[in-house]
Amino acid sequence: MDAPAAVHAQGIVKRFGPTLALDGVRLTVRPGESHALVGRNGAGKSTLVSVLTGLHRPDAGTVTFHGEPAPAPGDRAAWQAEVACVYQKSMVVPDLTVAENLFLNRFDQHRSLVRWGRLRSRARELLAEYGVEVDPQRRAKDLTVEQRQFVEIARALSFGARLIILDEPTAQLDASGIQRLFTRLRELQRQGVAFLFISHHLQEVYDLCTTVTVYRDARHVLTAPVADVAKRELVAAMTGDSPAERASRHAAGAAVPGAAETVLRAERLCLDGQFDPIDLTVRRGEVLGVAGATASGNTALGETLAGLRKPTAGRITVRGRTVRPGSVPHALDAGIGYVPEDRQRQGLVLNRSVAENATLTVADQLGPWGTVLPSRTRAFAQRVITSLDIKTSGPDQPVNALSGGNQQKVVIARALAREPHCLVAIRPTAGVDVKSKEALLGVVRGVAQEGRAAVIVSDELDDLRVCDRVLALFHGRVVAEFDRGWTDQALVAAMEGVTEQRRHAASEGGGQ
CATH class of the missing domain: 3.40.50.300 (P-loop containing nucleotide triphosphate hydrolases)
Known part of the structure; x- marks a missing residue:
């Protein structure tokens, strides 16, 4: 407890336009500690991770690593030597080998040619040091999710980082994979590596972590030893639920x-x-x-x-x-009418008009013999604009010029255009x-x-x-x-x- 914290963040404020994403939050993770950060969507967890990894500068507050101020913005190498984040979606390059991923952009700083035998040898030594049983010559795309995570952790540690942020690391693992991951993390903790563990599965917090911090609505709510917080109390802290x-x-x-x-x-x-x-x-x-x-x-x-x-x-x-x-x-x-999860990628043709987007599922109703009449398209679109109160200059306005809420109304309008029996x-x-x-x-x-x-x-x-x-x-x-x-x-x-x-x-x- 006398050693400087692996990371200490105090009074962190971060705004994105009018949105207050972090409101004076704090977090302290000790060397060798597995510290859980939990909260509902919008609590501020992801924004804090972006601050701790140097992706965003806080508007107020301080961050220190092992008692020293955080690196200067943009100093990528310095940030890599302090902290790394292993995301739910793997960041390895699938078509490269394990060895190439481990030493990407640093194959050999003093030579113009890569000595592949030496690279693979260095990779074996690094993987062995952290107990990762993976062939350095295998392509990353051929690894399991669990193996890719271990490769990312080993790569982070090879830069000298002793703080690893794990963002939903178990989301794609089965029960045995989760247990193997936790066993490896405990071994690394004994070597002084600190982990900030972000998960929606609270039982995993109790299985792995010693301390838990709760954020709610961009504010710090609670930090306590996991053993001192009952599950019901932890959920109540996350939700702020009150009978009134x-x-x-x-x-x-x-x-x-x-x-x-x-x-x-x-x-x-x-x-x-x-x-x-x-x-x-x-x-x-x-x-x-x-x-x-x-x-x-x-x-x-x-x-x-x-x-x-x-x-x-x-x-x-x-x-x-x-x-x-x-x-x-x-x-x-x-x-069955359908509103997809991601309106930008799955729901809209962004460079087309409101009318065209709203009528994609009813093109067969917009003209005789398979034709689509622009007048019918605009008339149909005007009806849904009125019924759903879509704020637009008219049916011909490009849908990418609308606000997010009005874009979503266009997606729902298309889903309802065929008058479905059930909307999903x-x-x-x-x-x-x-x-x-x-x-x-x-x-x-x-x-x-x-x-x-x-x-x-x-x-x-x-x-x-x-x-x-x-x-x-x-x-x-x-x-x-x-x-x-x-x-x-x-x-x-x-x-x-x-x-x-x-x-x-x-x-x-x-x-x-």
């Missing part, structure tokens, strides 16, 4: 009758490596939530319902009609302001009120509050089901895998 606030949080609306027609049904639906067999039903007039953190399988489930992924087993029906597995056109024809929306309010969130969720709620059905796949609590029922997924399994009126603490606990499998006032006919 609960009553007004959930959308008002009549309960869905138990005898209401089943619109969407999935029976023993399974996708290997993503989610185990799942049964679910969505009834007429109902909004079903599918909640889950990273690697829970909820996004894959939503994409499977919409036809983007082909299930390994199981059946999907819409109003009794079987949907062809893995077929987007067949899902559209059967009556994945994180429908991601990256939009509070007012736009309310409007977008109101549109989804309106689909159910019109006598159709909707599924919201999200880890955002505000998204899930408009739902009549919520299924919570953890590691590909439905672990709990909630009726309206759930508490933040109960739902987050289920999503984080710290609750037993059980039903919470579950409605009949839905989930498992």
Whole structure:
């Protein structure tokens, strides 16, 4: 405890325009310590990582490594000697060998030609030093996720860094892989390496870490020994849940009758490596939530319902009609509308107009004999602009000139253009302001009120509050089901895998 902290951050403030991403937060990680940083989405974790790794300069506050001020901005080599981050998505170059990845951009500083035998020998020595059993001549793309992580850690340590940030390191690992990773991390801790561990799976915090820090709404909430914080207390610190606030949080609306027609049904639906067999039903007039953190399988489930992924087993029906597995056109024809997770990459053609984007799924209705008449396209688009209150100069405005909230309304407009029986929306309010969130969720709620059905796949609590029922997924399994009126603490606990499998006032006919 007398040694200088591996990293000490104090009073860190960071703004991005009007958004306050960090509000005077602090963090201290000691040598040889495994320190967890947890919090809900938007808490400020990723922004702090960008500050600690030199990607962003704080607007206020100080950062020191081992008692010395952080390197100057832009001094990449100095930052690499202090800290490294191993992200959920591997940063190795897949077509290079392990040895080439380990010494990328530093093969031999004093020679114009690379001595490949010496490079592989140095790689073997480095891997052996940290107990990484990987052939230096193997291509990185042929390694397992676990092996790629070990290679990244070894590369970071070879620069002299003794602080490693692990951002969701277990998201793509199975149980045995997680145990091997944790065993290796404990060995490195005994050598004085410090780890900042970021994870949505709270049980892993208790399995690996000695200290935990909680951020909420860009502020520091708690730092304490893990052994002194009960799981319920940790979840409460993350959510800020209080009984007085609960009553007004959930959308008002009549309960869905138990005898209401089943619109969407999935029976023993399974996708290997993503989610185990799942049964679910969505009834007429109902909004079903599918909640889950990273690697829970909820996004894959939503994409499977919409036809983007082909299930390994199981059946999907819409109003009794079987949907062809893995077929987007067949899902559209059967009556499934879809709002993708990433509107920029999956939802919009950014250099085209609002009208063109809003009518992509109904081109067959815009003219005779397979033609598309511009007048019909603009007229159709004007109707959805009016109905969804899209703020635009007109149907011909490029969609990339709209705000994020209005772009998302265009994506939803296209999904609703064919008047689907069921709308499947994945994180429908991601990256939009509070007012736009309310409007977008109101549109989804309106689909159910019109006598159709909707599924919201999200880890955002505000998204899930408009739902009549919520299924919570953890590691590909439905672990709990909630009726309206759930508490933040109960739902987050289920999503984080710290609750037993059980039903919470579950409605009949839905989930498992």
